[in-house]
Amino acid sequence: xxxxxxxxxxxxFGRVQALDATDLSVPDGxxxxxxxxSGCGKTTMLRVVAGxxxxxxxxxxxxxxxxxxxxxxxxxxxxxxxxxxxxxALFPHLDVERNVGFxxxxxxxxxxxxxxxxxxxxxxxxxxxxxELSGGEQSRVALARALAPRPSLILLDEPFAxxxxxxxxxxxxxVRRVLRETSATGVLVTHDQEEALSxxxxxxxxxxxxxxxxxxxxxxxxNPADLHVARFVGxxxxxxxxxxxxxxxxxxxxxxxxxxxxxxxxxxxRPEQLELNExxxxxxxxxxxxxxxxALVRVGLPTLEVVLRVVTPVSVRVGDxxxxxxxxxxxxxxxx
Amino acid sequence: MALLLPTLVAVxxxxxxxxxxxxRATEAGWETxxxxxxxxxxxxxxxxxxxxxxxxxxxxxxxxVPTAWLLAxxxxxxxxxxxxxxxxxxxxxxxxxxFVWVSSPLRLQGLFGSWLILSLSTLPxxxxxxxxxxxxxxxxxxxxARTLGLSSWATAFRVTLPRAMPAATAGAxxxxxxxxxxxxxxSILRYETLTRALFATYRASFDRxxxxxxxLVLVALTVAAVFVERRVRGRAGRxxxxxxxxxxxxxVPLGRxxxxxxxxxxxxxxxxxxxxxxxxxxxxLTGQQGGVDAAELLSATAVTAWVAFLGAxxxxxxxxxxxxxxxxxPGRRTAVLEQFAYAGHALPGIVVGLGLVFFALSVAxxxxxxxxxxxxxxxxxxxxxxxxxxxxxVETAPPVLDEVARSLGRSTWGAIRSVTLPLAAPGVAAxxxxxxxxxxxxxxxxxxxxxxxxxxxxTELWTRTNVAAYSAxxxxxxxLVLVAVVPAFLLSRAYGRLGExxx
Numbered sequence: 001x002x003x004x005x006x007x008x009x010x011x012x013f014g015r016v017q018a019l020d021a022t023d024l025s026v027p028d029g030x031x032x033x034x035x036x037x038s039g040c041g042k043t044t045m046l047r048v049v050a051g052x053x054x055x056x057x058x059x060x061x062x063x064x065x066x067x068x069x070x071x072x073x074x075x076x077x078x079x080x081x082x083x084x085x086x087x088x089a090l091f092p093h094l095d096v097e098r099n100v101g102f103x104x105x106x107x108x109x110x111x112x113x114x115x116x117x118x119x120x121x122x123x124x125x126x127x128x129x130x131x132e133l134s135g136g137e138q139s140r141v142a143l144a145r146a147l148a149p150r151p152s153l154i155l156l157d158e159p160f161a162x163x164x165x166x167x168x169x170x171x172x173x174x175v176r177r178v179l180r181e182t183s184a185t186g187v188l189v190t191h192d193q194e195e196a197l198s199x200x201x202x203x204x205x206x207x208x209x210x211x212x213x214x215x216x217x218x219x220x221x222x223n224p225a226d227l228h229v230a231r232f233v234g235x236x237x238x239x240x241x242x243x244x245x246x247x248x249x250x251x252x253x254x255x256x257x258x259x260x261x262x263x264x265x266x267x268x269x270r271p272e273q274l275e276l277n278e279x280x281x282x283x284x285x286x287x288x289x290x291x292x293x294x295a296l297v298r299v300g301l302p303t304l305e306v307v308l309r310v311v312t313p314v315s316v317r318v319g320d321x322x323x324x325x326x327x328x329x330x331x332x333x334x335x336x
Numbered sequence: 337m338a339l340l341l342p343t344l345v346a347v348x349x350x351x352x353x354x355x356x357x358x359x360r361a362t363e364a365g366w367e368t369x370x371x372x373x374x375x376x377x378x379x380x381x382x383x384x385x386x387x388x389x390x391x392x393x394x395x396x397x398x399x400x401v402p403t404a405w406l407l408a409x410x411x412x413x414x415x416x417x418x419x420x421x422x423x424x425x426x427x428x429x430x431x432x433x434x435f436v437w438v439s440s441p442l443r444l445q446g447l448f449g450s451w452l453i454l455s456l457s458t459l460p461x462x463x464x465x466x467x468x469x470x471x472x473x474x475x476x477x478x479x480x481a482r483t484l485g486l487s488s489w490a491t492a493f494r495v496t497l498p499r500a501m502p503a504a505t506a507g508a509x510x511x512x513x514x515x516x517x518x519x520x521x522x523s524i525l526r527y528e529t530l531t532r533a534l535f536a537t538y539r540a541s542f543d544r545x546x547x548x549x550x551x552l553v554l555v556a557l558t559v560a561a562v563f564v565e566r567r568v569r570g571r572a573g574r575x576x577x578x579x580x581x582x583x584x585x586x587x588v589p590l591g592r593x594x595x596x597x598x599x600x601x602x603x604x605x606x607x608x609x610x611x612x613x614x615x616x617x618x619x620x621l622t623g624q625q626g627g628v629d630a631a632e633l634l635s636a637t638a639v640t641a642w643v644a645f646l647g648a649x650x651x652x653x654x655x656x657x658x659x660x661x662x663x664x665x666p667g668r669r670t671a672v673l674e675q676f677a678y679a680g681h682a683l684p685g686i687v688v689g690l691g692l693v694f695f696a697l698s699v700a701x702x703x704x705x706x707x708x709x710x711x712x713x714x715x716x717x718x719x720x721x722x723x724x725x726x727x728x729x730v731e732t733a734p735p736v737l738d739e740v741a742r743s744l745g746r747s748t749w750g751a752i753r754s755v756t757l758p759l760a761a762p763g764v765a766a767x768x769x770x771x772x773x774x775x776x777x778x779x780x781x782x783x784x785x786x787x788x789x790x791x792x793x794x795t796e797l798w799t800r801t802n803v804a805a806y807s808a809x810x811x812x813x814x815x816l817v818l819v820a821v822v823p824a825f826l827l828s829r830a831y832g833r834l835g836e837x838x839x
Contacts, residue, residue, distance in 0.1 A: 052739055076742035077750070083743040089736045093758045102754075103744030149744060 002063030002152045002185060003028040004049065009058035010209075011044055018044040019055065020209035024187075026153075026202075031179055031186040032214075033196035036206035037232070042189045045206070046155050049187065050083055051076035062152050082146030082154040087162045088138035090130035096141055097126035103149040116144040119178055135163050136171045143175055147182060154179070156188040160195065172199055193233045197221065205229050221270070223258075227333055230268050235296070237274065237306050241267040243332045251303055252281050252324060257332035265334035271296060271309035273327050276316065280325035285318050299324055338748040339664075342657035343673055349654060349712065350679040350719055353691025354555065357548045360694045364545025372549040377533075382553065385529040388450055388522070389515040395455040396511045400462030401497075401504050403604065406597050407463070408470035409496075411587045418601050419467070420825070425608035426460040427824035429777045431520025432813050433457055435797060436612045438524055439619070439806035450527040454518060456608045458511035462504050469503035470496065488588070502568065509565040516558050517684040519780040520794075524801050530554040531686045531780065538690060538784065548694065551687050562682040616817060619810035632796065633811050640792040640819075643707060643782075644775035647714030651722045652768045654715055659726025659764075660752060664735060678720045688716050689784030705787040713781040718771045725767020729760035769823075776819045793819070 004026040011019040018041045026032045034042045047053040049060060051067065051074065059069025062081070067074040090099050100116055101109040110126075117123050120140040130138060139159055146154055159175070160168045176199050179186050190196050196203045197217040204214040205225075213225035224230035227238065241248040241255070244262045248255050252274075255267055276297070283301040290312070297308045299322060306324060316322055361369070372378055406412060407419055425433070433453045437444040444452065478491050486494060519531040530553065537547045590597050658677050662670055680688065692713050696704035703709045733756055741751035757764075779794040786795060793812050800809035 050739070050743055052742070075747075076739070077745045077747055079743070080745075081743055083740055085736045085740060089734060089740055091737055091740075091755055091759075093755075102741065103746075145740070145744070151743075155743075 002065075004153055004185060004187065005059075005061045006045070006049070007059045007061075007069075009045065009048055009055045009060065011041075011048060011053060011055045017209050019048070019058075021058065022206075022210045024204055024211050024214070026185055026187055029183045029185055030201040031176070031184075031188060031199065032202045032204055033188045033190055033200035034204045034206055034211075035190055035193060035196040035232070037191055040206040041209040042191075042206050043157065046157055046187065046189050049153070050081050050155055051079050080149070080152045082149070082151035084139070084142045084146045084154065084156045084159045086158050088130075088135075088142035088159070090133075090138055090141055090145070092130050094130075095126065096122075096128045096130070096133070099130065099141055100144045100148050102145060112148055113144075116148055117141075119147075119181065120144045121174060134167075136167045139163065139171050140174065143178060147178070147184065152185065154184050154186045156186060158190055159188075161190075161192075168195075175199070197233065203233075205232060223331055224268070227266060227268065230331070235271050235307060235309070237269040237271060239267045239269065239304070239306075241265055241332065243267075243334070248330070248332050251301060252306075252326050255326050256329040258329065261332075261334045263334050265332055268331040268333065269326060271307045273330065274306060274308040275325055275327055276308065276310065276322050277325040278323060280323035282321055282323045285316050285320045285322060287318055288314060288316075290314075339657045339661040342654075343661050343677070346654040346658045346719065347673055347676045350677050350716055352695055352712070353683060353688045353716055354679060355691075356695040356698065357551050357555070357687065357691045359698070360544055360548035361552055364548060368545045369549055372546050373553075378550065378553065381528060381530050381533050381550075382557070384447075384527065385516065385531075385554075385557070388447065388454070388527065388529060389512045391447075391451045392454045392458060392515050393508045393512045395451070396459050396462040397504060397508045399455070399604075400459050400507065401466055401500070403459070403601070404463045404466035404470060404500070404504070405492075405496075406601065408467045409587050410597065411589045412597070412601075418605070421601070421605040421609055422463050423460045424821060424825070425456050426458070427821045428457065428612060429520065429779070429794070429816060429820055430454060430457045430514075430518050431524055431779055431794070431798060431801075432816050432820070433612060434521035434524040435801050435806075435809060435813050436615045438801065439809070440611070440615055445525050446527050449525040450522050452607075453521050453525065454511075454515055456604075457521075458514045459604070459608070461510045461514065462507035465503040465507045466500050469500040473499045506565065506569040509561065509568055513558065513561050513565060516554070516561060519684065519686050520798065524798070530557070531684055534686050534690065535780065535783070538693075544694060544697075547690060551690050554684060555682070555687055558684060558687075559682045612817065616810065616814050619807060620814055622807065629808070629811075632791075633815065636791050636793050636796045636812065637815060639790055640776050640794070643710060643714075643790075643792065644772045646707065647711045647718070647775040648768045648772040650711050651715045651718050651771050652726070652764060655719055655722030655726050655767070656764070658719075659723045660730050660756060662723070662727045663730035664738070674723075677723055680717045681720045683716065685713075685717060685778060685780035685782075686784065688713050689781035692716075692781075693784060705785075707787060707790065710782065710785045710787075710790075713785050714771075714775045714778065717778065717781060718774050721774065722767050722771050725770065726760065726764050729763025729767070730756060732763065733759035773819065773823050777816060 006022065006024040008021045008023065009019050010021050022045070024034070024045065034045060036042045044053060048055050048068070054073060055068060060067050062079065066072055067079050091102065094102070097110070097113050100113045104112055113126065117125055120143055122137060122140055133141065142159065160172055163171055172195065188200060200217060202214060203217055203220050204211045205220070206212065207228065213220065213229050215223070220233055224233060230236045239250040239252060241250045242264050243257055246257060248257045248267045250267055257267060281301055283299045286298040286300045286305065289296045293312065295310050295312055295314045297310050297314065297316065299306055299308060301324065308324065403422060407415060407422060412418060430453065433456065437449060437453055473496070478495050482491055519535065522529045523532045523535065530550065534547060534550055534554065537543070537550065658673070662674055692709055696709055737755050738751045741755045746754060777794060779798060782792055783795055783798065786792070793816050797809050797812035797816060800812070
């Protein structure tokens with residue numbers, strides 16, 4: 001496996017600028033999730049890497065091999081880039097064995113197919129038809145098919161979107177395991193932030209044709225590059241603030257922020273950074289949304305509303321007067 | 337794009353006949369143009385053609401729409417049977433129907449005969465789409481009209497009929513095109529239209545320039561008609577109810593009109609199916625005493641099957657890249673290629689035949705009077721059918737499968753061969769079968785291009801009918817009906833509906 005580098009990739013369709021001089025780098029053996037709302041250019045980026053779209057400008061390299069750029073264009077069949085498309089897209093006229101073995105020379109086929117089916121947890125499925133498989137099984141076969149020729153990179157295009165919730169996390173974990181075991185370099189395109197944060201080594205957030213931020217899931221969640229990214233990767237509590245030398249003054253009191261620029265701006269907190277307390281700013285509970293393991297409690301303060309994540313069981317009820325306190329430090333975004 | 341080159345070859349083939357007509361007509365010089373266009377006879381031919389066209393079109397509309405309404409919206413007994421009867425005349429080649437009527441005791445001929453026979457043949461072109469439009473239009477509209485105070489008759493005229501008219505009009509324009517294209521029926525019935533005159537001038541004189549000019553006059557008419565037909569059909573498409581399942585249209589009881597309705601349907605079935613069936617059965621029974629030339633029948637059948645087989649293979653081979661290109665890369669540029677590849681849609685068989693004769697005589701002398709040239713003509717004529725079948729077959733295979741194949745190391749052609757084609761194969765095969773059957777019935781191009789001594793069922797029937805050897809012609813007519821109607825009937829059963837007609 002090898003690393004992937006995209007530099008200054010632009011692509012427009014008519015007047016629509018799908019990719020705008022964007023960069024992306026995927027280190028060898030890592031799985032990077034490209035996260036963004038629909039229409040942000042993430043699918044175009046994937047198709048550029050696979051070789052189904054020619055970028056208008058920019059360069060793509062796999063390891064030390066340039067596949068696009070400098071007047072070069074390597075066609076998809078010579079890139080050694082595996083693809084797991086949406087809804088699996090197994091060849092309906094071929095059985096599982098011939099699907100998985102599609103990219104293999106005939107001689108090496110059956111041993112490698114058996115090995116891969118074992119790996120994805122479907123041993124003995126060789127003679128099944130795609131129509132006989134469940135959604136999760138189809139995803140696994142599609143993954144095995146993409147991995148079979150030992151590609152230098154594997155692309156996953158919203159591979160779990162069509163699966164129902166319970167199955168999705170199971171298949172997702174299996175895919176993660178298989179990619180780790182084969183030390184595959186991978187790019188996963190998704191619009192589901194929970195999926196991106198839970199499965200990827202790094203997450204690249206895209207907006208309007210550009211990668212805005214690329215970071216580890218933990219870093220992305222706690223230090224989003226701007227408020228848009230912050231809202232996109234999780235629930236956000238935003239407080240107006242004035243910051244000076246690492247302390248921001250807000251309606252919830254003084255909050256320690258990472259040093260940097262001072263002045264007027266916005267402090268970003270995550271709901272789990274707020275807790276119900278005896279002392280603090282008081283307000284009344286407006287509503288409670290129960291999630292099982294935790295609950296989101298909306299509290300009306302004198303000047304604004306905030307949301308708290310509370311571990312269940314929840315001790316307060318709608319209408320109760322509570323006090324809210326901030327825990328830990330926060331991120332400050334000066335006004336521009 | 338690996339598909340572009342073969343597509344351009346197919347487009348080249350499709351345009352070959354017209355190109356050589358233009359070459360020939362240009363070479364003939366301005367005087368020939370003036371002379372041909374100024375001839376009173378040319379005007380007479382155009383008028384004759386248009387008169388027949390308009391009469392048939394009007395008839396199909398006037399008779400077809402009420403018939404469609406009977407089939408779609410009334411509580412008819414044995415509706416399935418009546419629907420099949422209404423559709424089958426389209427499958428009978430017009431020259432077979434003409435043969436039946438000209439050899440009948442009535443000896444129908446001329447404008448009246450041509451009008452009756454072509455009207456009967458093309459009536460399904462109006463009935464079938466109108467039935468579909470009437471059945472699929474949501475009855476909610478009619479119910480709303482009733483709640484707004486309209487009587488059932490008023491609703492029929494102000495709501496139901498306007499919704500069905502685009503489909504009926506598109507069908508009627510197809511009937512008009514059918515008449516412009518028709519060579520066999522008018523020739524047998526001795527009604528002077530452009531197609532018949534073209535064949536006569538080609539046979540009688542060596543003035544190829546004049547023939548080419550006259551052929552271009554016909555092409556101008558057919559192209560104009562195709563253009564109008566497309567415009568109307570486009571509009572008809574927009575009027576159709578979209579996806580979702582509209583509730584079944586409401587049917588009304590026939591009440592005291594039942595006898596009239598059944599009498600009308602019986603009359604149509606009798607004229608369209610009954611007369612040919614009775615007449616052909618009768619001639620087979622009496623023909624046995626006259627002695628059927630079994631050897632000639634057998635040889636003509638073998639020749640027909642052979643050229644149709646070759647033609648279908650070549651046509652589908654040319655159509656495949658075009659169909660794949662259109663399905664995979666829809667866009668303005670491919671749409672232009674499509675228009676050209678569909679040239680055969682606007683070219684009557686006689687015109688394609690003459691165009692290829694001129695082509696062979698001026699640049700490919702060795703091809704003249706060969707089966708190869710005949711097969712080329714079939715390809716031009718039936719490319720649209722094959723492209724349509726290939727295109728819709730390929731469209732059923734999602735493009736992402738091609739992309740997966742590419743990412744697994746297949747080239748463009750490799751992906752087509754290992755993924756697209758296996759998935760599209762059943763549809764392509766059905767298209768090939770359709771082309772094969774169409775070629776077996778083809779008359780005018782075969783007549784012009786067949787090498788001496790090569791006779792198909794159609795040309796044998798035509799030759800014998802022309803010298804009034806009716807009883808000798810009958811076995812060929814029976815064979816053609818078997819070729820034409822039986823597969824059409826089976827296909828209609830297989831697809832649950834009667835397909836488009838030929839020509």
